[in-house]
Amino acid sequence: DAGITQSPRYKITETGRQVTLMCHQTWSHSYMFWYRQDLGHGLRLIYYSAAADITDKGEVPDGYVVSRSKTENFPLTLESATRSQTSVYFCASSGGLAGGFGTDTQYFGPGTRLTVL
Amino acid sequence: QKEVEQDPGPLSVPEGAIVSLNCTYSNSAFQYFMWYRQYSRKGPELLMYTYSSGNKEDGRFTAQVDKSSKYISLFIRDSQPSDSATYLCAIERGSNYKLTFGKGTLLTVNP
Numbered sequence: 001d002a003g004i005t006q007s008p009r010y011k012i013t014e015t016g017r018q019v020t021l022m023c024h025q026t027w028s029h030s031y032m033f034w035y036r037q038d039l040g041h042g043l044r045l046i047y048y049s050a051a052a053d054i055t056d057k058g059e060v061p062d063g064y065v066v067s068r069s070k071t072e073n074f075p076l077t078l079e080s081a082t083r084s085q086t087s088v089y090f091c092a093s094s095g096g097l098a099g100g101f102g103t104d105t106q107y108f109g110p111g112t113r114l115t116v117l
Numbered sequence: 118q119k120e121v122e123q124d125p126g127p128l129s130v131p132e133g134a135i136v137s138l139n140c141t142y143s144n145s146a147f148q149y150f151m152w153y154r155q156y157s158r159k160g161p162e163l164l165m166y167t168y169s170s171g172n173k174e175d176g177r178f179t180a181q182v183d184k185s186s187k188y189i190s191l192f193i194r195d196s197q198p199s200d201s202a203t204y205l206c207a208i209e210r211g212s213n214y215k216l217t218f219g220k221g222t223l224l225t226v227n228p
Contacts, residue, residue: 031214042123042220043205045163050214058215090160094214106216108160 002026006091008107014117019078021112023091031094032074033106034058034066036087043090049074081116088113120144123206123219132228136193140206143187145180147208150182154192155203155221159208164204165191196226 004025013019027103034046045058047066055066063085065077074093079083092106123140130136145211149168153161165180167189173180180221181190189206206219 008196033215035218040220043218045215045217048215092160104212104214105163105166108162109157112162 004091004093004107004109006089006112008112009110010113012115012117013081015081015083017081019056019081019114021076021089021091021114023074023076023109024093025072025074025093025107027091027093027107028071029095030071031104031106032068033092034064034074034076035090035092036060036085037071037072037090038087046076046089052114070095078114084117086114086116091102119219121206121208123222125220125222127223127225129225129227130196132196132198132226134196134226135198136191136200136224136226137196138191138193138204138206138222138224140189141187142189142208142210142217144210145184145187147177149209149217150180150189151207151209152178152180153205153207153218155205158200161205198226198228201225 007022033048035043037043049055049068053069089112090101091109094104094106121142151166152164153163155161167180167182170182170184177194179192190194203221203223207216209216
Protein backbone atom coordinates (compact mmCIF):
# COMPACT_ATOMS: atom_id res chain seq x y z
CA ASP A 1 0.00 0.00 0.00
CA ALA A 2 1.23 3.46 -0.85
CA GLY A 3 1.54 6.04 1.89
CA ILE A 4 1.97 5.55 5.59
CA THR A 5 0.56 2.58 7.45
CA GLN A 6 0.44 1.55 11.09
CA SER A 7 -0.09 -1.84 12.65
CA PRO A 8 -1.85 -3.09 14.57
CA ARG A 9 -4.80 -0.69 14.39
CA TYR A 10 -6.11 -1.86 17.76
CA LYS A 11 -4.24 -3.52 20.61
CA ILE A 12 -5.20 -4.58 24.10
CA THR A 13 -2.42 -5.62 26.43
CA GLU A 14 -1.71 -6.02 30.12
CA THR A 15 0.42 -3.99 32.48
CA GLY A 16 4.06 -5.01 32.34
CA ARG A 17 4.01 -6.54 28.87
CA GLN A 18 6.21 -5.35 26.02
CA VAL A 19 4.36 -3.98 23.01
CA THR A 20 5.69 -2.88 19.63
CA LEU A 21 3.76 -0.59 17.33
CA MET A 22 4.82 -0.61 13.70
CA CYS A 23 4.99 2.26 11.23
CA HIS A 24 5.85 1.95 7.54
CA GLN A 25 6.02 4.63 4.84
CA THR A 26 6.57 4.20 1.12
CA TRP A 27 7.74 7.72 0.21
CA SER A 28 11.35 7.37 1.44
CA HIS A 29 10.76 10.39 3.66
CA SER A 30 13.74 11.32 5.81
CA TYR A 31 11.80 12.37 8.89
CA MET A 32 9.50 10.18 10.95
CA PHE A 33 7.65 10.93 14.15
CA TRP A 34 5.66 9.21 16.88
CA TYR A 35 2.89 11.07 18.70
CA ARG A 36 0.36 10.10 21.30
CA GLN A 37 -3.05 11.74 21.46
CA ASP A 38 -4.98 11.95 24.70
CA LEU A 39 -8.08 13.87 25.75
CA GLY A 40 -7.03 17.06 27.45
CA HIS A 41 -3.47 16.90 26.10
CA GLY A 42 -3.78 16.89 22.35
CA LEU A 43 -0.95 15.48 20.24
CA ARG A 44 2.37 15.13 22.01
CA LEU A 45 5.65 14.12 20.38
CA ILE A 46 7.24 10.97 21.81
CA TYR A 47 10.27 10.47 19.53
CA TYR A 48 11.38 11.53 16.13
CA SER A 49 13.98 10.50 13.59
CA ALA A 50 15.79 12.62 11.00
CA ALA A 51 17.18 9.62 9.07
CA ALA A 52 18.00 5.96 9.49
CA ASP A 53 19.94 5.39 12.72
CA ILE A 54 19.27 8.96 13.92
CA THR A 55 16.62 9.35 16.61
CA ASP A 56 15.89 11.92 19.30
CA LYS A 57 13.51 12.42 22.18
CA GLY A 58 10.38 14.48 22.02
CA GLU A 59 8.19 15.85 24.77
CA VAL A 60 7.13 12.55 26.43
CA PRO A 61 9.76 9.83 25.76
CA ASP A 62 9.78 8.03 29.11
CA GLY A 63 8.79 4.36 28.87
CA TYR A 64 9.24 4.21 25.09
CA VAL A 65 12.05 2.99 22.84
CA VAL A 66 12.46 3.54 19.11
CA SER A 67 14.78 2.31 16.40
CA ARG A 68 15.20 3.08 12.76
CA SER A 69 17.41 0.65 10.90
CA LYS A 70 15.62 1.26 7.57
CA THR A 71 14.34 4.56 6.20
CA GLU A 72 10.82 3.24 5.69
CA ASN A 73 10.22 1.72 9.13
CA PHE A 74 10.02 3.36 12.54
CA PRO A 75 8.79 0.97 15.26
CA LEU A 76 7.82 2.19 18.71
CA THR A 77 8.25 -0.18 21.67
CA LEU A 78 6.68 0.11 25.09
CA GLU A 79 9.16 -1.85 27.18
CA SER A 80 6.84 -2.49 30.12
CA ALA A 81 3.37 -1.13 29.42
CA THR A 82 1.56 0.93 32.05
CA ARG A 83 -2.08 2.05 32.22
CA SER A 84 -0.97 5.63 31.65
CA GLN A 85 0.22 4.57 28.19
CA THR A 86 -3.34 3.83 27.10
CA SER A 87 -3.72 6.22 24.19
CA VAL A 88 -4.03 6.64 20.44
CA TYR A 89 -0.62 6.56 18.80
CA PHE A 90 0.08 8.28 15.50
CA CYS A 91 3.08 7.90 13.29
CA ALA A 92 3.94 10.63 10.79
CA SER A 93 6.55 11.22 8.12
CA SER A 94 7.94 14.25 6.35
CA GLY A 95 10.25 14.72 3.41
CA GLY A 96 11.99 17.73 4.93
CA LEU A 97 13.51 20.50 2.85
CA ALA A 98 17.00 20.75 1.40
CA GLY A 99 19.46 22.33 3.81
CA GLY A 100 17.46 21.28 6.86
CA PHE A 101 15.73 24.62 7.25
CA GLY A 102 12.07 25.31 6.77
CA THR A 103 9.12 23.09 7.12
CA ASP A 104 7.36 20.41 5.18
CA THR A 105 4.02 18.67 5.50
CA GLN A 106 3.82 15.88 8.02
CA TYR A 107 1.71 12.99 6.76
CA PHE A 108 -0.01 11.01 9.45
CA GLY A 109 -0.91 7.36 9.59
CA PRO A 110 -4.36 6.13 10.65
CA GLY A 111 -3.35 5.56 14.27
CA THR A 112 -3.14 2.65 16.69
CA ARG A 113 -5.56 2.51 19.60
CA LEU A 114 -3.73 0.93 22.52
CA THR A 115 -5.43 -0.11 25.73
CA VAL A 116 -3.33 -1.25 28.69
CA LEU A 117 -5.34 -3.15 31.30
CA GLN B 118 2.66 28.43 30.42
CA LYS B 119 2.08 25.96 27.59
CA GLU B 120 3.85 26.79 24.33
CA VAL B 121 0.57 26.65 22.41
CA GLU B 122 -2.88 27.31 23.84
CA GLN B 123 -6.05 26.39 22.00
CA ASP B 124 -9.63 26.47 23.25
CA PRO B 125 -10.88 22.87 22.93
CA GLY B 126 -14.49 23.95 22.45
CA PRO B 127 -16.63 22.17 21.43
CA LEU B 128 -17.96 24.63 18.89
CA SER B 129 -21.33 24.08 17.20
CA VAL B 130 -22.53 26.30 14.35
CA PRO B 131 -25.27 26.22 11.71
CA GLU B 132 -24.41 25.50 8.10
CA GLY B 133 -23.27 28.62 6.28
CA ALA B 134 -21.84 30.31 9.37
CA ILE B 135 -18.40 31.89 9.52
CA VAL B 136 -16.20 29.99 11.93
CA SER B 137 -13.22 31.46 13.77
CA LEU B 138 -10.68 29.16 15.41
CA ASN B 139 -7.78 30.57 17.40
CA CYS B 140 -4.52 29.73 19.11
CA THR B 141 -1.98 31.68 21.09
CA TYR B 142 1.66 30.81 21.53
CA SER B 143 4.38 31.92 23.89
CA ASN B 144 7.73 31.60 22.08
CA SER B 145 8.57 34.27 19.52
CA ALA B 146 11.11 31.89 17.91
CA PHE B 147 8.32 30.00 16.16
CA GLN B 148 8.25 30.76 12.46
CA TYR B 149 5.87 28.30 10.79
CA PHE B 150 2.21 28.08 11.66
CA MET B 151 -0.04 25.29 10.53
CA TRP B 152 -3.60 24.12 10.78
CA TYR B 153 -4.38 20.41 10.67
CA ARG B 154 -7.84 18.91 10.33
CA GLN B 155 -8.68 15.59 11.95
CA TYR B 156 -11.84 13.67 11.23
CA SER B 157 -13.13 11.26 13.83
CA ARG B 158 -10.92 8.16 14.18
CA LYS B 159 -8.52 9.36 11.47
CA GLY B 160 -5.04 10.83 11.44
CA PRO B 161 -4.59 14.60 11.16
CA GLU B 162 -4.06 16.09 7.70
CA LEU B 163 -2.50 19.43 6.84
CA LEU B 164 -5.02 22.07 5.89
CA MET B 165 -2.89 25.20 5.59
CA TYR B 166 0.41 26.66 6.66
CA THR B 167 1.82 30.17 6.80
CA TYR B 168 5.25 31.57 7.38
CA SER B 169 5.61 34.73 9.48
CA SER B 170 2.80 37.26 9.83
CA GLY B 171 -0.02 37.85 7.39
CA ASN B 172 -2.96 36.12 5.76
CA LYS B 173 -3.20 33.14 3.48
CA GLU B 174 -6.38 32.15 1.69
CA ASP B 175 -7.37 28.83 0.18
CA GLY B 176 -10.94 28.59 -1.00
CA ARG B 177 -13.25 28.97 2.01
CA PHE B 178 -10.33 28.86 4.45
CA THR B 179 -8.17 31.79 5.60
CA ALA B 180 -5.22 31.43 7.94
CA GLN B 181 -4.04 34.53 9.76
CA VAL B 182 -0.88 35.08 11.83
CA ASP B 183 -0.15 38.04 14.07
CA LYS B 184 3.38 37.55 15.40
CA SER B 185 3.30 40.78 17.40
CA SER B 186 0.54 39.39 19.61
CA LYS B 187 1.50 35.71 19.12
CA TYR B 188 -1.96 34.87 17.83
CA ILE B 189 -2.99 32.60 14.97
CA SER B 190 -6.45 32.14 13.50
CA LEU B 191 -8.30 30.01 11.02
CA PHE B 192 -11.48 31.32 9.43
CA ILE B 193 -13.93 29.11 7.61
CA ARG B 194 -16.48 30.85 5.40
CA ASP B 195 -19.78 29.29 4.39
CA SER B 196 -19.17 26.36 6.69
CA GLN B 197 -20.44 22.94 5.59
CA PRO B 198 -21.37 19.79 7.53
CA SER B 199 -18.31 18.18 5.92
CA ASP B 200 -16.17 20.69 7.85
CA SER B 201 -17.16 18.96 11.09
CA ALA B 202 -13.87 17.79 12.55
CA THR B 203 -11.23 18.64 15.13
CA TYR B 204 -8.93 21.47 14.06
CA LEU B 205 -5.43 21.54 15.50
CA CYS B 206 -3.03 24.43 15.29
CA ALA B 207 0.66 23.56 15.12
CA ILE B 208 3.79 25.64 15.24
CA GLU B 209 7.44 24.99 14.40
CA ARG B 210 10.71 26.84 14.85
CA GLY B 211 11.78 25.96 11.34
CA SER B 212 15.01 24.14 12.12
CA ASN B 213 14.16 20.55 12.92
CA TYR B 214 10.62 19.89 11.73
CA LYS B 215 9.37 19.25 15.26
CA LEU B 216 5.82 20.47 15.66
CA THR B 217 4.10 21.65 18.82
CA PHE B 218 0.35 21.12 18.62
CA GLY B 219 -2.53 22.83 20.34
CA LYS B 220 -5.09 20.58 22.01
CA GLY B 221 -7.51 20.93 19.10
CA THR B 222 -10.99 22.45 18.76
CA LEU B 223 -13.92 20.14 17.98
CA LEU B 224 -16.18 21.80 15.41
CA THR B 225 -19.66 20.60 14.47
CA VAL B 226 -21.50 22.22 11.57
CA ASN B 227 -25.20 21.46 11.73
CA PRO B 228 -27.24 21.17 8.51
